[in-house]
Amino acid sequence: xxxxxxxxxxxxxxxxxxxxxxxxxxxxxxxxxxxxxxxxxxxxxxxxxxxxxxxxxxxxxxxxxxxxxxxxxxxxxxxxxxxxxxxxxxx
Numbered sequence: 001x002x003x004x005x006x007x008x009x010x011x012x013x014x015x016x017x018x019x020x021x022x023x024x025x026x027x028x029x030x031x032x033x034x035x036x037x038x039x040x041x042x043x044x045x046x047x048x049x050x051x052x053x054x055x056x057x058x059x060x061x062x063x064x065x066x067x068x069x070x071x072x073x074x075x076x077x078x079x080x081x082x083x084x085x086x087x088x089x090x091x
Contacts, residue, residue, distance in 0.1 A: 010051035017044050038077065042070075 021040050029036060049055045055066055 007051060010047055013047055014044055017047075042073070 017040055021037065024033065024036050024040065027033075049066055055063060058066075
C-alpha cells in the first residue's frame with residue numbers, strides 16, 4: 001500500500017471518528033458521555049501519532065515517550081475519576 005493511500009485511509013478514519021463524536025454529543029448517554037468522548041479522542045490521537053507522525057517506523061526512545069504520554073493520560077483520568085466519585089454530593 002502506498003503512502004498516499006495509507007494517509008487517505010487514516011484521514012477517512014479520522015473523519016469517521018469525528019462523525020462519531022458529533023453523533024455521540026447528541027445522544028442521551030448520561031454520565032458516560034465524557035468517557036465516550038475521551039475514548040474517541042484517544043483513538044483519534046493514536047491515529048495521528050501512528051500515521052501522520054509516523055510512530056510506526058520509530059524505534060526505541062520515541063515509542064517509549066509515546067507510551068509514557070498515554071500512561072500519564074491514563075493516570076490523570078484515573079485520578080480525576082477518583083476525585084469525582086468520592087465527592088460527598090454524589091451520595
